[in-house]
Amino acid sequence: MARRLRVRDRVTSWFRNPSIMRAFFGYAVVWAIAATTATVLGISVLMELYYAHTEEQRAEHVEVNAGPYIYDAASGELVPATPVYLNDTYDQVVFVSFAAAQENYSASAMVGDGWNYDSQVVDATMELLRNDPVYRIRDWGGNYTEQDYIEADGRPYDPEISIAVDDLPAYDECERAERAQVANVLDDTELGEGVMTSNVAYYVFLEESAYMGPVDWALRLAAAFVVPIAAYGGGAVLLFRRFYRRYISGPLAELASSANRIARQDLDFEIAPVRGRELGRLSEVLERMRASLLDAQRELWRTAEERRRLNAAFAHDLRTPITVLRGAVEMARMRLRREGLDARGAACSEDGECSGIAGPRDVDASAGVDAAKRASALLDTLAAQVDRLEAYAVSMSRVGRVEDRVPHRSAYQSGYIAELLEEYARAYADSRTADVVLSFQACCEAAELVYLDLQMVEEVFGNVLANAFGHAREQVAVALSMQPAGGVLADALDVSGSGGHRQDVVERGRMPMLVLTVSDDGPGFSREALERGCDPYYGERKSAEHFGLGLHIARTLARRHGGDISLENREEGGARVVASFAVVQDSSESPA
Known part of the structure; x- marks a missing residue:
């Protein structure tokens, strides 16, 4: 049971956070299946519309019996015929027309049972071909061997070329003379009266492109080009754009935003994992970096605060002994002045003559003046050092406050x-x-x-x-x-x-x-x-x-x-x- 849960968790993790390569492959598979399905359905729908529309167009024309036909030069008309193949290769053929059958075909109509079920089928006539240009007439072929066709370079017989109605008499006369004379095979047979034979025959068909309108062409072109391009191209744009936003641009934008916040030293946030295994690892590394910088920033802040507090405490504690020292120096100076031993000239003049000093001897007076000078100089030194310490204390306290001044x-x-x-x-x-x-x-x-x-x-x-x-x-x-x-x-x-x-x-x-x-x-x-x-x-x-x-x-x-x-x-x-x-x-x- 535990193993199944582990397998399920791995499969779930594989689907929820795939690598970029696997995600791209998955999107590509979905794109191929969806585009192919849409293409098949689109082509099917358009072709059904095309067939329905062309059926309406085709219904405006009669359905013509395809043939074969032989050309009767005497009447100048096409006559329905029957092919009689003389060998197993089907390249030797005699086309036979029976007058009785021709009358039957002319007098009655046939009914087709193919895709144009219930449509009337009639024999082709020269008048029909002249009046309706959508019909085409071509050579049935036969009585030319393959070698003959090659040697003649496809001339005069070309099965892919339609024959103009007005050119048919001359074409028929030329081809009857050029091709193998196989009609004589049936000369001795008793086929009855009104039988016509020929070594050249023709077939008639309705040219589809002749009656196709703009709508028909539009449907065919749409089925051939628009649907595949729209399905595959449009699907690729939609799916891969979503893939790009979901697995590349979106995660990169989140990471760039986080990096900009880190650059601005705005570290009080958390970087959530992004999609994609590769960029997900990058987001984890970036989050560890952010956390480390935040810890370092907090440590620096604590250090700065401790420095400020230390400076303030140092300056505060230093002011007390400085005040005591300054007071002691002032008291000493006052005592010297009160005893008449002021070193600034109260006891002695600048030329060394002293006055106001009690004592029986001048030597003692001179020694007292020297002592007073030394004492005054010492007090000046102490006062200077006190001033220095006070200035230092003031500077230390100001360093802790100056950065916050507005x-x-x-x-x-x-x-x-x-x-x-x-x-x-x-x-x-x-x-x-x-x-x-x-x-x-x-x-x-x-x-x-x-x-x-x-x-x-x-x-x-x-x-x-x-x-x-x-x-x-x-x-x-x-x-x-x-x-x-x-x-x-x-x-x-x-x-x-x-x-x-x-x-x-x-x-x-x-x-x-x-x-x-x-x-x-x-x-x-x-x-x-x-x-x-x-x-x-x-x-x-x-x-x-x-x-x-x-x-x-x-x-x-x-x-x-x-x-x-x-x-x-x-x-x-x-x-x-x-x-x-x-x-x-x-x-x-x-x-x-």
């Missing part, structure tokens, strides 16, 4: 934006201790209206500006411009540091853009930095102030604002960073 745009005049960014840049330059000159150039119409998230733009500008001042030797140049719709950001395209988003830059270049270009005269970007300069935690200069997050945050915010960040080296030396921002009101922002 720009909130407001309308501004481009002139106001230029003034604001220039003021911001000069204030930042004044706060730097390095002797770096800042130049700012705005190339846009002051009254032009733009839609920006100003806080985002300032944050991006601040990070890019800090990177430039951190590497510049003597000069930092800032250029602000507007890129009109339909243009291309030239500075952003021919670079190596766009982070693999060249196509994104091209797409964004088709909308109005605010472009910030920050250049410096420093050493420029290395080849690796052009590729990875915007990656998080990447940095070539391992310093206390550089964490490798500034350009990463700037690029993320710029992309959230519909723009991008690109890195390049100037031909004259130094680096250039180009930041772009979409300034349309309803821009479609790019994901981080």
